Amino acid sequence: MLIKGKGISEGVAIDKPYVCTFGANKIKQVKIENINGEISKVHSARDKAIVTLDKLYKSTKRELDEDKAQIFIGHKLLLEDDELVYRIIEIIKSDKVNAQWAIKLAEKEFVSMFLNMKSSYLKERTVDIKDVCNRLINIINGKVDDEYKNITGIIVAKELTPSQMVGFNKEKIKGIITEKGGANSHAAIIARALEIPAITNIKDATVIFKVINNVVVDADNDMVIIEPSEQCINHYKELEIDRRLEKEKLLQYLGKEDKTKDGYKVDIFFNIADVNDVKIGIKNDSHGIGLFRTEFIYMNREKSPTEEEHYKTYKEIADLMGDKPIIIRTLDIGGDKKVDYMNIEKEGNPFLGYRAIRYCLDNEYDFIKQIKGILRASYNTNIKIMFPMISSIEELRKSKEILEKAKRILIQENKDFNKNIKVGMMIETPAAALMSDIFAKEVDFFSIGTNDLTQYMVAVDRNNEKVEKLYNPYNLGVLRAINMTINNGHKQGIRVGVCGEIASDMNFIPIILGMGIDELSVNPSKVLEVRKLINGLTKDKFNVNYLTVTR
Amino acid sequence: MKSINVTVKSELGFHVRPASVFVNKAKEFKSDIKIKKGEVEIDGRKLMKILFLEIEKGDNIELTIDGIDEDIAIEELAKIICSK
Numbered sequence: 001m002l003i004k005g006k007g008i009s010e011g012v013a014i015d016k017p018y019v020c021t022f023g024a025n026k027i028k029q030v031k032i033e034n035i036n037g038e039i040s041k042v043h044s045a046r047d048k049a050i051v052t053l054d055k056l057y058k059s060t061k062r063e064l065d066e067d068k069a070q071i072f073i074g075h076k077l078l079l080e081d082d083e084l085v086y087r088i089i090e091i092i093k094s095d096k097v098n099a100q101w102a103i104k105l106a107e108k109e110f111v112s113m114f115l116n117m118k119s120s121y122l123k124e125r126t127v128d129i130k131d132v133c134n135r136l137i138n139i140i141n142g143k144v145d146d147e148y149k150n151i152t153g154i155i156v157a158k159e160l161t162p163s164q165m166v167g168f169n170k171e172k173i174k175g176i177i178t179e180k181g182g183a184n185s186h187a188a189i190i191a192r193a194l195e196i197p198a199i200t201n202i203k204d205a206t207v208i209f210k211v212i213n214n215v216v217v218d219a220d221n222d223m224v225i226i227e228p229s230e231q232c233i234n235h236y237k238e239l240e241i242d243r244r245l246e247k248e249k250l251l252q253y254l255g256k257e258d259k260t261k262d263g264y265k266v267d268i269f270f271n272i273a274d275v276n277d278v279k280i281g282i283k284n285d286s287h288g289i290g291l292f293r294t295e296f297i298y299m300n301r302e303k304s305p306t307e308e309e310h311y312k313t314y315k316e317i318a319d320l321m322g323d324k325p326i327i328i329r330t331l332d333i334g335g336d337k338k339v340d341y342m343n344i345e346k347e348g349n350p351f352l353g354y355r356a357i358r359y360c361l362d363n364e365y366d367f368i369k370q371i372k373g374i375l376r377a378s379y380n381t382n383i384k385i386m387f388p389m390i391s392s393i394e395e396l397r398k399s400k401e402i403l404e405k406a407k408r409i410l411i412q413e414n415k416d417f418n419k420n421i422k423v424g425m426m427i428e429t430p431a432a433a434l435m436s437d438i439f440a441k442e443v444d445f446f447s448i449g450t451n452d453l454t455q456y457m458v459a460v461d462r463n464n465e466k467v468e469k470l471y472n473p474y475n476l477g478v479l480r481a482i483n484m485t486i487n488n489g490h491k492q493g494i495r496v497g498v499c500g501e502i503a504s505d506m507n508f509i510p511i512i513l514g515m516g517i518d519e520l521s522v523n524p525s526k527v528l529e530v531r532k533l534i535n536g537l538t539k540d541k542f543n544v545n546y547l548t549v550t551r
Numbered sequence: 552m553k554s555i556n557v558t559v560k561s562e563l564g565f566h567v568r569p570a571s572v573f574v575n576k577a578k579e580f581k582s583d584i585k586i587k588k589g590e591v592e593i594d595g596r597k598l599m600k601i602l603f604l605e606i607e608k609g610d611n612i613e614l615t616i617d618g619i620d621e622d623i624a625i626e627e628l629a630k631i632i633c634s635k
Contacts, residue, residue: 070571070572073575074570077571082597083600121563121566122602
């Protein structure tokens with residue numbers, strides 16, 4: 001039988017369901033005489049819970065990340081708040097009941113207050129109240145936290161609390177089925193981080209699955225299949241194996257060199273937008289950051305970031321990367337990326353408008369803050385600086401002047417930095433590609449931004465449906481521009497990389513490999529896939545004769 | 552005393568995680584910290600009270616801080632409310 005639900009963490013799994021009835025633990029009402037005894041049970045349970053939550057925060061932060069761990073700080077604050085604990089104590093006093101019963105009653109009151117809210121997201125937060133209350137009850141009942149450690153198979157539950165999610169043994173859990181809990185629920189976020197397939201909105205799951213021996217979770221197709229036929233089982237087993245093998249096969253490429261069959265070295269670096277991306281890139285054994293998009297530092301705030309904020313952000317990432325190279329691209333705002341406080345007016349044609357280096361050179365005061373932050377973080381690290389959207393020699397020279405000015409200020413301020421920081425530029429305008437012979441004498445490296453370069457070479461707005469089919473990085477003009485840039489760079493002995501989307505395009509890589517590209521900077525999750533491809537290619541087979549062939 | 556009006560930008564409103572970041576930060580300061588939405592004003596150090604304000608994306612809330620470290624407090628706390 002097939003039941004439709006909603007996939008909240010992709011993948012497929014097939015196993016025996018395990019119905020978890022936690023939270024539904026039967027609490028009995030007991031009339032008590034010793035009120036103070038019950039109250040002190042609540043206080044001591046609260047103290048213990050706070051200690052445990054601190055530990056959970058730390059371990060989750062270590063295993064997943066800060067963002068996913070923060071929820072346990074929230075739970076801790078709910079306990080420290082008094083609001084909840086006072087209500088529990090009031091109930092004990094007025095009703096003369098046991099602590100567990102009072103907690104359950106208080107939980108119900110708070111849950112119903114949340115359920116009365118308009119926001120559906122806040123309604124979902126009842127799960128946090130339940131989680132905190134369950135924790136108190138379990139402590140009073142002497143239940144230990146690791147009771148979920150031995151559960152195996154496919155978890156079936158009404159809904160899962162953050163504590164339960166991090167309490168499972170991740171190696172033993174194959175999939176998750178819940179009755180409720182949205183894609184934004186903490187359980188869903190953790191399931192995705194752990195790559196466990198999960199599906200929700202399966203009505204009465206905890207009842208139905210009690211008597212079931214086998215279930216398929218197909219989160220990719222938003223469904224579960226109960227007691228699947230042999231044929232169905234085989235189909236899903238194959239799928240499951242394929243996925244796993246694919247992943248495992250890629251794991252073989254951990255520790256392998258970024259070299260072709262004939263020994264040609266192409267560095268496979270990764271692009272990042274924040275610290276999380278860095279962790280993924282490192283996990284996938286990449287040896288450098290080829291493009292650090294710094295826009296996020298500027299987004300979602302009221303005014304531009306300070307030098308100190310820049311410095312701290314870059315330093316945090318440099319500390320994770322050790323002595324590996326990090327190419328930091330200065331602000332590339334404008335175009336389709338907007339920041340309120342910068343007052344970049346609405347433009348008829350933003351991609352040909354006031355963006356990136358054009359904006360920065362006009363706003364030197366803010367530009368220099370970023371450059372100083374980069375310079376300071378470059379001290380004793382392998383940070384390089386890169387300027388985007390250069391279309392004239394003057395722009396590059398002006399940018400380098402500001403860099404030198406920033407250095408002079410830092411010397412006056414007695415702050416350390418790498419005096420020989422490597423300076424590079426993006427090649428993403430046709431003008432820059434055509435002048436790459438000149439530019440190559442003035443910078444230490446090039447990075448080709450293929451998305452913008454293609455758009456400007458073929459004069460196509462990617463967001464315009466009528467012409468988007470003309471947006472083609474295989475256009476001979478684009479290929480020639482890339483080839484020319486690589487050749488001109490190599491003539492001056494500088495490195496040339498590609499950081500656009502096509503750097504991880506399996507069909508495009510052989511072409512740029514043939515041209516002699518030094519570095520591919522890809523999405524951090526694609527590193528091993530690209531390494532696998534590179535390891536299997538022979539560079540010599542890909543000559544660039546086709547660049548002159550016309551039919 | 553310092554006061555500022557801020558608009559919540561987080562897609563899901565001022566829910567448990569951002570609100571707990573806020574309360575944690577608020578506890579570092581000595582000043583009185585109040586959050587007001589509409590006519591209701593609450594203690595900015597109480598997570599449950601903040602949640603019951605039902606602050607959603609686009610809501611305008613008033614942050615009022617009174618005490619010796621109000622300057623730094625208002626800057627840091629407003630930043631948290633404004634972040635996504």
